[in-house]
Amino acid sequence: MAILVSRVTRRSRFGSSLWRRSAYAFAALPAGLASLTGARVQPALAHRLLDVPSARPGRFRTILHALLSLPLGVLSLLAGAYGWGIVVLNLFYPARWLIGMGGSLRDAWGGPTLAGAWAVHATGGLVMLLLMPALMKGITTLQARLMVRVIGRADGTMGR
Structure with a gap:
């Protein structure tokens, strides 16, 4: 079992890339909402966290991208919060009682013992x-592709 976990974690890339992608997943919706004003918040965030080589978009393309990326922003926020919430709450199951989420162990999966x-x-x-x-790589890859497609690359070409 330890060998299997070791192989999976090595291949899954638990490192700074995962945490940057997770941070972008949480921040994409607020950054997209801020970009609806024409501010280049979301392209700057994607460049910093995802290394997306985007151009400096004009106001129209910034707002267009912000509108088109809102559904992905909602999806990434929900998937990130739900996924990381499951990880934390289930790995630290006994701590649920400290934050008021406890209940009867008789009804818990795997109960009646802690x-x-x-x-x-x-x-x-x-x-x-x-x-x-x-999950984080898939969602943030979709967001990066949408950004390159709508805004373009730093060299002036549009993404395909």
């Missing part, structure tokens, strides 16, 4: 932890 409930929930948390790099 050890059984924690084992079942931690397994789900580990599975989600292994899926999060792929």
